[in-house]
Amino acid sequence: xxxxxxxxxxxxxxxxxxxxxxxxxxxxxxASTVTFAPPVHAAGDETIRLGLVGCGGRGTxxxxxxxxxxxxxxxxxxxxxxxxxxxxxxxxLARQEDVSKQLSVDVDHRFEGFEGYRRLLDSxxxxxxxxxxxxFRPMHLRAALEAGKHVFAEKPVAVDVPGIRSVLESxxxxxxxxxxxxxxxNSRYSFRMQELMDRIHNGAIGxxxxxxxxxxxxxxxxxxxxxxxxxxxxxxxNWYYFTWLSGDFNVEQFVHQYDQVSWALQGQxxxxxxxxxxxxxxxxxxxGHIYDHFSSVFEFGDDVRAFMTTRHQRGxxxxxxxxxxxxxxxxxxxxxxxxxxxxxxxxPEADDETDSHQLEHDAFFxxxxxxxxxxNGGYMASSTMLGLLARMTAYTGxxxxxxxxxxxxxxxxxxxxxxxxxxxxxxxxVPGVTPFV
Numbered sequence: 001x002x003x004x005x006x007x008x009x010x011x012x013x014x015x016x017x018x019x020x021x022x023x024x025x026x027x028x029x030x031a032s033t034v035t036f037a038p039p040v041h042a043a044g045d046e047t048i049r050l051g052l053v054g055c056g057g058r059g060t061x062x063x064x065x066x067x068x069x070x071x072x073x074x075x076x077x078x079x080x081x082x083x084x085x086x087x088x089x090x091x092x093l094a095r096q097e098d099v100s101k102q103l104s105v106d107v108d109h110r111f112e113g114f115e116g117y118r119r120l121l122d123s124x125x126x127x128x129x130x131x132x133x134x135x136f137r138p139m140h141l142r143a144a145l146e147a148g149k150h151v152f153a154e155k156p157v158a159v160d161v162p163g164i165r166s167v168l169e170s171x172x173x174x175x176x177x178x179x180x181x182x183x184x185x186n187s188r189y190s191f192r193m194q195e196l197m198d199r200i201h202n203g204a205i206g207x208x209x210x211x212x213x214x215x216x217x218x219x220x221x222x223x224x225x226x227x228x229x230x231x232x233x234x235x236x237x238n239w240y241y242f243t244w245l246s247g248d249f250n251v252e253q254f255v256h257q258y259d260q261v262s263w264a265l266q267g268q269x270x271x272x273x274x275x276x277x278x279x280x281x282x283x284x285x286x287x288g289h290i291y292d293h294f295s296s297v298f299e300f301g302d303d304v305r306a307f308m309t310t311r312h313q314r315g316x317x318x319x320x321x322x323x324x325x326x327x328x329x330x331x332x333x334x335x336x337x338x339x340x341x342x343x344x345x346x347x348p349e350a351d352d353e354t355d356s357h358q359l360e361h362d363a364f365f366x367x368x369x370x371x372x373x374x375x376n377g378g379y380m381a382s383s384t385m386l387g388l389l390a391r392m393t394a395y396t397g398x399x400x401x402x403x404x405x406x407x408x409x410x411x412x413x414x415x416x417x418x419x420x421x422x423x424x425x426x427x428x429x430v431p432g433v434t435p436f437v
Contacts (some may be wrong), residue, residue, distance in 0.1 A: 171377025
């Protein structure tokens with residue numbers, strides 16, 4: 001892990017950057033921005049060509065949802081660091097009758113390796129779906145926008161603060177160029193979530209006092225170390241367990257809850273955060289150096305606090321919910337209950353809503369056909385930053401303000417992207433020992 005150089009930035013310019021980036025997040029995190037541009041293939045009479053970067057399970061799901069959203073879309077190019085995920089992805093899609101006829105990926109448009117995304121962007125795709133491990137999101141987003149492509153960016157969008165800064169800059173580039181950025185934070189596209197948040201924002205539960213979010217689960221896959229694998233190949237296959245690639249599991253998974261808290265508070269940024277965390281169950285070498293539990297307190301203005309806790313430990317009970325407590329009632333978002341209790345009770349009329357992963361693509365492609373340009377860049381950066389703030393305070397054991405965290409210069413990038421290159425040096429963080437950089 002290497003700190004980025006700050007020589008080119010004076011203290012005054014640095015303070016100005018922090019003010020500017022905070023303003024961008026504050027302005028963009030409460031809601032999407034929507035602008036208007038000439039429609040992309042208006043009225044659905046022309047094909048929209050899709051390119052997929054990152055062909056794992058989420059990438060495969062995302063491209064299927066994109067193809068489902070608009071019958072006149074075609075997948076024409078794919079890219080991945082490895083060859084086998086591309087084959088598995090295309091074989092899976094070919095078996096699905098509802099989208100199989102929309103596949104047009106010949107062997108010359110399957111791009112392997114770290115630089116494969118660049119060759120994909122040089123092809124004639126109109127829309128790019130970015131579904132790689134999160135480390136690559138900032139650089140891929142910037143390259144896609146510079147190539148003039150509309151973008152679907154899976155969550156989260158960075159693993160360090162330099163990445164957040166890059167995404168914020170890319171958000172402004174997209175606005176200038178009239179290009180769309182649709183985020184994989186799918187809760188924002190759920191109709192019942194939109195209704196619930198509108199009611200919260202319009203005073204149904206009164207003044208918000210406390211928020212409590214929980215996400216407990218058993219964790220994910222582990223991939224074996226194969227003979228002759230380089231360390232870079234091994235870590236890329238097991239990207240989830242390495243902070244430089246995933247951001248740690250709280251950033252990669254709990255980002256949905258960070259986003260819901262931010263949404264409920266209309267994009268307010270916390271004044272400070274303190275956290276604890278560690279690894280008790282996932283302690284073996286195969287689990288890299290990420291934690292398996294986090295607990296954070298975020299302090300906002302007006303004495304509002306958000307208490308957020310998550311774990312990935314097998315053999316334990318699973319939970320997932322968000323409670324927003326106000327002076328007139330409470331809102332609950334969980335698999336066991338959804339709605340508002342108190343002075344203004346409410347619950348959704350039906351529980352058969354379309355999967356919000358599908359809804360975000362439905363909205364994306366309908367907007368492109370109509371000439372509406374969606375830009376979710378502000379809130380996807382802000383919600384990712386909440387996860388980074390929680391991780392930094394847990395890793396170091398220090399209380400940090402938002403501005404302190406936004407000033408971090410820790411760059412988790414490797415020296416080079418090559419199978420024989422060394423990944424960033426790292427070890428399990430020790431609170432009170434690991435420094436804030």
